[in-house]
Amino acid sequence: MTHAIFIDGAAGTTGLEIRERLEGRAEFSLILLDEAQRKDAAARAQAINDADVVILCLPDDAAREAVSLIASDRTRVIDASTAHRVAPGWTYGFPELVGRETVAASKRVSNPGCYPTGFLALVGPLVRAGLIPADWPLSVNAVSGYSGGGKGMIADYEGEKAGSAPSWMTYGLTLAHKHVPEMTQHAGLSIAPIFAPSVANMLRGMIVEVPLPLAALPGRPSAKQVRDVLEAAYRDSSVVRVVGDYAQANLPLERKSGTDGMDLFLFASADGAQARLVAALDNLGKGASGAAVQNLNLLCGLDETAGLKL
Ligand SMILES: NC(=O)C1=CN([C@@H]2O[C@H](COP(=O)(O)OP(=O)(O)OC[C@H]3O[C@@H](n4cnc5c(N)ncnc54)[C@H](OP(=O)(O)O)[C@@H]3O)[C@@H](O)[C@H]2O)C=CC1
Numbered sequence: 001m002t003h004a005i006f007i008d009g010a011a012g013t014t015g016l017e018i019r020e021r022l023e024g025r026a027e028f029s030l031i032l033l034d035e036a037q038r039k040d041a042a043a044r045a046q047a048i049n050d051a052d053v054v055i056l057c058l059p060d061d062a063a064r065e066a067v068s069l070i071a072s073d074r075t076r077v078i079d080a081s082t083a084h085r086v087a088p089g090w091t092y093g094f095p096e097l098v099g100r101e102t103v104a105a106s107k108r109v110s111n112p113g114c115y116p117t118g119f120l121a122l123v124g125p126l127v128r129a130g131l132i133p134a135d136w137p138l139s140v141n142a143v144s145g146y147s148g149g150g151k152g153m154i155a156d157y158e159g160e161k162a163g164s165a166p167s168w169m170t171y172g173l174t175l176a177h178k179h180v181p182e183m184t185q186h187a188g189l190s191i192a193p194i195f196a197p198s199v200a201n202m203l204r205g206m207i208v209e210v211p212l213p214l215a216a217l218p219g220r221p222s223a224k225q226v227r228d229v230l231e232a233a234y235r236d237s238s239v240v241r242v243v244g245d246y247a248q249a250n251l252p253l254e255r256k257s258g259t260d261g262m263d264l265f266l267f268a269s270a271d272g273a274q275a276r277l278v279a280a281l282d283n284l285g286k287g288a289s290g291a292a293v294q295n296l297n298l299l300c301g302l303d304e305t306a307g308l309k310l
């Protein structure tokens, strides 16, 4: 069976990467709009309703508009934007956390944000297991490649003004980043984490870190207990891996660049009092396009890793 797929926003950063992963796959036929039609509401509405699955790679408002254009009961949606990540009636498209069957059975799937993908992979299982209380005041520090800001930020770093682009900058200084609600809700937290994102002068790649004062947590969990919970959570996954044999003295932003996988690490102090939980991924891989293709595979009853770069 061939599944008809329409990528709305196929000319953007995320859309192009999804297209690249789908090309040459016999299970899919792509519905394509040319340059003159790709922002035409009537042409998009037709394509949306002709598709079995629509993948939205659009700004939030355009994603909401695209969903409003759906008239066909058959059309299923994967939205890569922030528009529906905490919306009722939408499945949060993180198969390793919500269950592959749940994603596979859904008509409306919201792809996780890139930073929340790292944060939730690390923290979700630990909250669920009771090692981190729901009201624990977590913080999360992260670095992204500049492609995380889409075509606009890529132009800032690679276009005429490239010389004045910072080599590294922290942002989210109002403490109201759009990813905080999904991090809080899908981790099962009652207190929002303090989120400190930053961008480096590198195209792609992401490191997300959660410092964890083990000795201050109720029950004082050991590093081994934390690691055991994470390993059990991802035992069945070939996309998310808990790395147990990392012997290097540092961890580069490039670690997972160009791949759709995510590596998780637990670094603990010798006395077991402190730990640093770290996720390495590609903001355009498991952080966006790879996750969308993984979800698409599940919606279509295919192997979840088909077409992924692992
Ligand atoms: N980049 C990343 O790492 C990640 C991005 N995302 C999310 O994915 C979505 C897409 O992001 P990204 O690919 O980075 O963004 P880009 O800006 O690179 O691409 C967005 C695309 O949407 C097109 N577009 C805008 N409005 C409309 C419209 N009304 N109708 C049709 N097309 C439209 C743009 O057209 P034009 O080319 O003319 O500007 C552009 O091609 C966003 O919601 C983003 O937040 C999610 C996870 C990670």
Ligand SMILES: CC(=O)N[C@@H](CCC(=O)OP(=O)(O)O)C(=O)O
Pocket: 080, 081, 082, 112, 113, 114, 115, 144, 145, 146, 147, 148, 149, 153, 178, 179, 197, 198, 199, 283, 287, 288
């Ligand atoms: C570097 C950079 O600017 N990153 C983006 C997030 C990219 C992303 O994944 O966000 P969404 O999927 O939620 O759009 C930001 O902080 O807004």
